[in-house]
Amino acid sequence: MSKHVYIKTFGCQMNERDSEIMAQLLAQSGYIPVAEQTDADLVILNTCSIRAKAEQKVFSLLGSLRKQKKQQPELRIAVAGCVAQQEGEQIFRRMPHVDIVVGTQQLYQLPEMLGRLERNETKREISCNLDKEFTIPPFQRLLEDAPHQLAAFRKFVTIMQGCNNYCSYCVVPSTRGREISRPVADILEEVRLLVARGIKEITLLGQNVNSYGCTNAVAEEPTGFADLLTMVAAVPGVQRLRFTTSNPQDLSTELMQCFRDLPNLCPQFHLPVQAGSNAVLKRMNRKYTRELYLEKVAELRSYCPDIAIGTDVIVGFPGETEEDFEQTMDLLETVRFHGSFSFKYSDRPHTRSTDFSDKVEEQVKGERLQRFQNRQDAISLERNQEFLGKTVEVMIEANRSSGSQGRTGTNHIVHFTSPTNLLPGDLALVTITHAGQHSLKGELADKEKSNR
Numbered sequence: 001m002s003k004h005v006y007i008k009t010f011g012c013q014m015n016e017r018d019s020e021i022m023a024q025l026l027a028q029s030g031y032i033p034v035a036e037q038t039d040a041d042l043v044i045l046n047t048c049s050i051r052a053k054a055e056q057k058v059f060s061l062l063g064s065l066r067k068q069k070k071q072q073p074e075l076r077i078a079v080a081g082c083v084a085q086q087e088g089e090q091i092f093r094r095m096p097h098v099d100i101v102v103g104t105q106q107l108y109q110l111p112e113m114l115g116r117l118e119r120n121e122t123k124r125e126i127s128c129n130l131d132k133e134f135t136i137p138p139f140q141r142l143l144e145d146a147p148h149q150l151a152a153f154r155k156f157v158t159i160m161q162g163c164n165n166y167c168s169y170c171v172v173p174s175t176r177g178r179e180i181s182r183p184v185a186d187i188l189e190e191v192r193l194l195v196a197r198g199i200k201e202i203t204l205l206g207q208n209v210n211s212y213g214c215t216n217a218v219a220e221e222p223t224g225f226a227d228l229l230t231m232v233a234a235v236p237g238v239q240r241l242r243f244t245t246s247n248p249q250d251l252s253t254e255l256m257q258c259f260r261d262l263p264n265l266c267p268q269f270h271l272p273v274q275a276g277s278n279a280v281l282k283r284m285n286r287k288y289t290r291e292l293y294l295e296k297v298a299e300l301r302s303y304c305p306d307i308a309i310g311t312d313v314i315v316g317f318p319g320e321t322e323e324d325f326e327q328t329m330d331l332l333e334t335v336r337f338h339g340s341f342s343f344k345y346s347d348r349p350h351t352r353s354t355d356f357s358d359k360v361e362e363q364v365k366g367e368r369l370q371r372f373q374n375r376q377d378a379i380s381l382e383r384n385q386e387f388l389g390k391t392v393e394v395m396i397e398a399n400r401s402s403g404s405q406g407r408t409g410t411n412h413i414v415h416f417t418s419p420t421n422l423l424p425g426d427l428a429l430v431t432i433t434h435a436g437q438h439s440l441k442g443e444l445a446d447k448e449k450s451n452r
């Protein structure tokens with residue numbers, strides 16, 4: 001009889017990719033993915049610890065799983081990802097109904113761990129080592145999707161793991177370990193296999209892609225991120241290429257010029273600034289200034305005037321004064337980001353800023369966040385209105401009776417009516433007729449050209 005697995009993913013795209021890998025590994029052990037937690041024999045929570053709230057969500061879901069396990073004693077519960085890495089054994093103490101704790105480098109062990117449980121060799125399994133010498137296994141053998149998964153047209157490819165930047169507020173260096181780059185040959189091989197299976201859009205993933213190649217990537221020639229991007233872009237069949245995330249401190253001219261030189265590199269850049277005040281950036285251990293950030297934005301726009309720039313911002317970092325915050329607001333006005341993710345600062349385990357004095361009051365953080373988000377919303381709407389009347393290339397994501405949904409190269413969602421039989425992954429030219437805050441609306445422009 002087949003077994004059913006339910007995987008719930010929290011946090012970032014690296015976790016999404018890791019969840020896919022777990023699903024693929026488990027498919028080989030006969031596990032079929034299900035959409036409902038209550039239908040599962042195995043529940044995996046792939047967790048995030050970036051802010052306190054993210055971690056609380058995990059523990060509250062684990063709490064609610066206790067009931068399901070009482071009614072269904074055979075149910076296995078696994079905790080993976082950054083909370084697993086951070087808490088280790090503690091998870092069993094707080095949540096004794098958990099069977100497996102598996103860290104961020106150890107997810108490949110999951111089938112073996114489950115096997116030992118199923119054969120009753122052990123009662124609980126934990127594997128949370130973080131190894132400096134860790135290498136990401138080649139994925140060829142994992143590439144087949146678990147059965148019953150919808151055919152996809154875009155995929156994430158992890159190019160590096162971990163982070164060495166030690167921003168003072170961030171758990172990632174401790175939950176994901178030291179920065180490790182995957183060998184170029186493995187990445188290219190994975191991209192080629194994906195394209196051969198019909199994948200049209202690739203997003204390269206790493207916490208800090210600019211320093212790709214600085215740590216144990218095996219290549220005959222030294223390969224920086226711009227070189228890697230150029231090689232991936234040249235793989236026949238890669239119609240759209242994106243990447244995330246990039247740290248402004250070592251954003252090179254070569255990388256910025258890729259937006260001018262690589263036609264399939266989408267004109268979209270997520271460039272987290274975190275704060276607009278140099279004093280705050282310094283305490284965050286971000287190694288750039290506001291001025292350098294603005295210079296990079298200007299340079300980027302000189303190579304690719306229509307590039308959509310997005311960012312991440314933390315408000316209420318310890319010691320952030322009203323004047324510091326005004327500098328963040330001012331930076332928003334200057335750059336006019338197409339969109340941003342903004343967060344209230346949150347103390348995290350094993351981070352330096354947790355010990356900083358001058359914590360900003362919760363209420364003040366809330367007010368600053370609101371002010372930032374209100375202004376960003378207005379700017380996003382104005383940015384979206386710049387698309388009115390323009391004809392843009394859209395990659396189809398879904399077709400419903402009510403119309404089609406797709407994405408522009410700039411990563412804006414577009415809704416449009418399409419009488420043709422466009423499939424997910426097809427490209428269409430759409431003329432934008434309406435701009436909302438979160439999406440655009442349009443009409444199919446040129447059916448001939450569209451059905452490529």
Ligand code: SAH
Binds near residue numbers: 346
């Ligand atoms: N590698 C990326 C960020 C990954 S974490 C980079 O260097 O920019 C995603 C975002 O979460 C960060 O950009 C930051 O804005 C936010 N974040 C991280 N730690 C946080 C904390 N302790 N409190 C609030 N927000 C945090």
Ligand code: SF4
Binds near residue numbers: 163164165166
């Ligand atoms: Fe965290 Fe900084 Fe690394 Fe980004 S660069 S993952 S914010 S430590």
Ligand code: F3S
Binds near residue numbers: 014047082171172
């Ligand atoms: Fe969260 Fe870990 Fe990603 S903390 S943001 S899941 S690297």
